Amino acid sequence: MTYTYLTPFSRSDLELVLVVIFKSVFSTESADVESSDYSEMVDSLLNAASFSKSDDDGSNKGMSFEDFRSWCSHVPTIRKFLGSLLMLPGPARPGYQVPHLLYEDSLDSNILLLKKEYAWHIGGALPHHELAEWRLLYHSSLHGQSFNTFLGHTSHTGMSASVLIIKDKEGCVYGGYASQPWERYSDFYGDMKSFLFQLNPNASIFRPTGANTNIQWCATNFTSENIPNGIGFGGKVHHFGLFISAGFDQGHTFSCTTFGSPSLSKTSRVQPEVIECWGVVQASNELDTQQNAMKGTVLDRFKEDRNMLQLVGMAGNSNE
Numbered sequence: 001m002t003y004t005y006l007t008p009f010s011r012s013d014l015e016l017v018l019v020v021i022f023k024s025v026f027s028t029e030s031a032d033v034e035s036s037d038y039s040e041m042v043d044s045l046l047n048a049a050s051f052s053k054s055d056d057d058g059s060n061k062g063m064s065f066e067d068f069r070s071w072c073s074h075v076p077t078i079r080k081f082l083g084s085l086l087m088l089p090g091p092a093r094p095g096y097q098v099p100h101l102l103y104e105d106s107l108d109s110n111i112l113l114l115k116k117e118y119a120w121h122i123g124g125a126l127p128h129h130e131l132a133e134w135r136l137l138y139h140s141s142l143h144g145q146s147f148n149t150f151l152g153h154t155s156h157t158g159m160s161a162s163v164l165i166i167k168d169k170e171g172c173v174y175g176g177y178a179s180q181p182w183e184r185y186s187d188f189y190g191d192m193k194s195f196l197f198q199l200n201p202n203a204s205i206f207r208p209t210g211a212n213t214n215i216q217w218c219a220t221n222f223t224s225e226n227i228p229n230g231i232g233f234g235g236k237v238h239h240f241g242l243f244i245s246a247g248f249d250q251g252h253t254f255s256c257t258t259f260g261s262p263s264l265s266k267t268s269r270v271q272p273e274v275i276e277c278w279g280v281v282q283a284s285n286e287l288d289t290q291q292n293a294m295k296g297t298v299l300d301r302f303k304e305d306r307n308m309l310q311l312v313g314m315a316g317n318s319n320e
Contacts (some may be wrong), residue, residue: 010062011046012235018042021081024280026098027119041117044203048074061272077124092128099123101278103136111141113165113173113276118199122163125195125205132283134163140248141277147220147230147246150277154182159279165199166229166244169271173199174253175265176242182218186227189217196233196241196259206241206261214258219244234258248275 022038049071053064054087063071072079073248081095099119114134123131138153154162161180164174179193194215208215217232217240226237226285234255242264246253251270255262 010045010060011049014049015042015046018045018078020077022117022235025081025098026053028115029244029307036093038117039119040200041115041203044198044200045075045078045121047202048198048204052056074122074206075121076205077121080124081267094128095124097123097128098130099131099134099280101136102133102281107136107142111139111274113167113199113274114163118165118173120202121199122197122205125197125207126280129283130161130280133281134306135159135275135281137162137279138275138277139271145248145272145275147248150248150275151182151218151220152232154279157279159281161193161277161280161282165276165281166242166272167264169273169281170266172201172265174242175199178233180203180216182221182231185218186222188214188217192231195234195263196261198264206259209260211257211260214256232272234261242270244270244272244275246270 002247019038019042022042027036049063050067051061051063052067053062061078073184077095079095084093084095087093096135096303097120098116101112101114101116101119103109114136119134135157137157137159138150141183143149143153160179160181162178163175164178165173167173174197176196177194178190180190192208192210192213195205195207197203214234214236215228215251219227219229222229228237228243229246230244232240232243232251234252235243235258239254241259241261242251242253249272251272252268253264253270254268
């Protein structure tokens, strides 16, 4: 048996794959979904991809295998989805899990930054037990753009992990997953489960590189210039990967070795328009036996899945 990788495939090829993936993931929610429903997220995912391989005459650019591997490292939910095509279908099939977003019924969902597509993208970097429910804890338009109010709404909730999302006045949407509660410290804290992410106009996830342990930052009511008051992730003091000052009206984002991330916005200066925080409701770990019930000929029984893998070059062609 030999294996082939179909290269190069173009941006339009990848767009087709992504539309099919979105329809597969969200088909249980709506039978009438249209490709246009996901166009914004598809564009964001495509913007995070590289197409460095030219065809024979050099007129068109395509994605090389190295481009594909790099892209998948920054969009782990795509990798999970493609890998799950080798498994028997089940309710907790990796790559299909979309956190259920909990908020007040009276709230107009149009004001929320966190769309289901964004939650699916962010959730690709999280374990199964953190993908059941996410609860809205803080929204600057509802609760006021205040650091103290933010801490009041995110503390003592029984949820240690949270998803912080920012939309700035440049129109960019990005944030970070904090694995530890937002609590007052005079130095960096946290663990390697945290990460930074972009949602729009690029969709990428940046996990810790191990270069340092400057993961999470939360300082309030300090008077030293060496301890800036506010919340942040990565980098170093005054040069964070992402930082929002205690006034919640300004901040910055720089490239940082902590997460191997670039500046998350168009400029290093951050002027927040909306700040939003969701608490991750921890679900009990349950053994999904269907995830492990994979047989060697499973792809033969799921031809659509096989076609998907072949399209992106992950399935083998037999020359027997």
